[in-house]
Amino acid sequence: MTTPARAFGTHAATQPLGLFHFVRRDPRADDVVIDILFCGVCHTDIHHSRDDWGRANYPMVPGHEIVGRVSRVGEAVTRFQPGDLVGVGCMVDSCRTCAACGKGWEQYCESGSTFTYNGVDRQDGTPTYGGYSDHVVVAQDFVLKMPEGLDPAGAAPLLCAGITTYSPLRHWQVGPGSRVAVVGLGGLGHMAIKLAKAMGAEVTLFTRSASKEADARRLGADQIVLSGDAEQMIAAANRFELIIDTVPYAHDLNLYVPTLATGGTLVLVGFLGPIDPALNTGPMVLRRKAVAGSLIGGIAETQAMLDFCGQHGITADVEMIPIQQINEAYERMLRSDVKYRFVIDMASLKAIA
């Protein structure tokens, strides 16, 4: 009833990731078995591996930006067949019955969605293990079709970094002529630029370093604004309908709120915690501005994002690594030393004797 699986995982917050053997369930009627080709490396993987958020369950196999090929399907599976190129993102299940799930907002499932790793399977109570592994078994309703023509390695980060930025861009109705700014040029930020540009927006990158300009423009930004330059910040006042703030630690939002247009929203997609320094409500009240949060996206929305990326030829800029380099990759990510996403070539795991 189970199949041996190999992965890179960890047994404790203080341990590096290493080879880990476990078992995956055999497919249920509606399950798809996926032979993993590539898995993106998200900051969340570091946080969970090291129990930064105090909710880690060990042993843990991280990874929720999964691209692979279907190797087997349960007897009730209608949407996939062996050989299909598919993706799995941050969720592998949800209650499917609450109001949020009914709206296609599985990420906001009222009883909590089942995360791809560090979660608990809703049917048998076993832990979920992520994509730093040779295969994964996922219910078909949470499996995405990967569009033709996209490099599958570059497409892997779309499953988290892509949808996390696409969802607020769509929710706040970005389209041709919208003025969008992005804070932070990392895995999420570089996707936000590409996606906003493809939606027709005028895109600005806020950055502390003028050295990022060439890269920002190559990714699609129309301009950069140096957040440390008071004159540039004043010139940007009341300008942006939406700011996608991807910074994953506490930072001064009071720099950016004044650059929102009247009625605009700054949406946090990377930081959970107390806003420090304190958020000043003055500019918010005086021009009906908002600060909001957003979490990944729903399943149908993720499929729409993948289809959009297929149409526009959008993938992440990735640096491929063998799984043996994952611990070093984590250290480099903590130094922001990656352009812009590590992706694990899972052939490296399969090659281990």
Place this chain on the structure above:
Amino acid sequence: MTTPARAFGTHAATQPLGLFHFVRRDPRADDVVIDILFCGVCHTDIHHSRDDWGRANYPMVPGHEIVGRVSRVGEAVTRFQPGDLVGVGCMVDSCRTCAACGKGWEQYCESGSTFTYNGVDRQDGTPTYGGYSDHVVVAQDFVLKMPEGLDPAGAAPLLCAGITTYSPLRHWQVGPGSRVAVVGLGGLGHMAIKLAKAMGAEVTLFTRSASKEADARRLGADQIVLSGDAEQMIAAANRFELIIDTVPYAHDLNLYVPTLATGGTLVLVGFLGPIDPALNTGPMVLRRKAVAGSLIGGIAETQAMLDFCGQHGITADVEMIPIQQINEAYERMLRSDVKYRFVIDMASLKAIA
């Protein structure tokens, strides 16, 4: 070219209000001269009189909840004639050409709207003096028609407290079946309850005191939730599509954000300043919640609010005072000792020899 006017005003932050003589301009072609009958007393009047916000200009005549009768009109005035019952709110002018003004958002005018008092007239650079006076001269485009059938004293607070709560209720699309909560039961809060109820919403008052329940229900609340009762707060989790927060000082928003429904917004209408304690973004990111601000409303929206109040028979609950009691009224407001708005009967000013 000017007409003598009498008012209650102040010459310094530390002085009480007292009788003040000045002149109003004679009407320009598009001006309406209004004989003031009633003027509501807003917390802002205290803040400006005492220079709490550091932007006071003296001498100052407060008052921006004005109801009166037209006594004279300029030759180009088409919308009003002598005898009409009219209102004036927080603004008497704006640039009328910027994008915000074009959308009817004069309160968010890009060059700053001209406030009814403590402002500067856009044409002649003279100070604006407010409604604690016998008459006022206002361009017709910033004069509102008061609906038939409403008590004019009770209607005066609609011009600020009414529109300040109506605008976010409309902007965030409250309607039949919406779940709305209100924080703070004062001048703004009691209007928010009445207006949300009339729009068909299910209305909840957050309060620290069970003693407010009877009054809250009389005003239209369906229930109260005691914000100091952890069980009640947990039971209210993820419930409200919109929270209108009228509290005029720093307070803990982390109590209320968890009670927003997924996608919901807490809108601050009474507090400008740093959020203390720090706002935690966790519940915002995990369920796409927002914290926003909102400022009064536009002129067309204010007229729509007045018409709505006329249809539904909505006025503020007021305590009438003669102008001689204004300083005592300020002290009582600072102790929250008013249900729910002081309104000055301007006959008391005219009776002064």
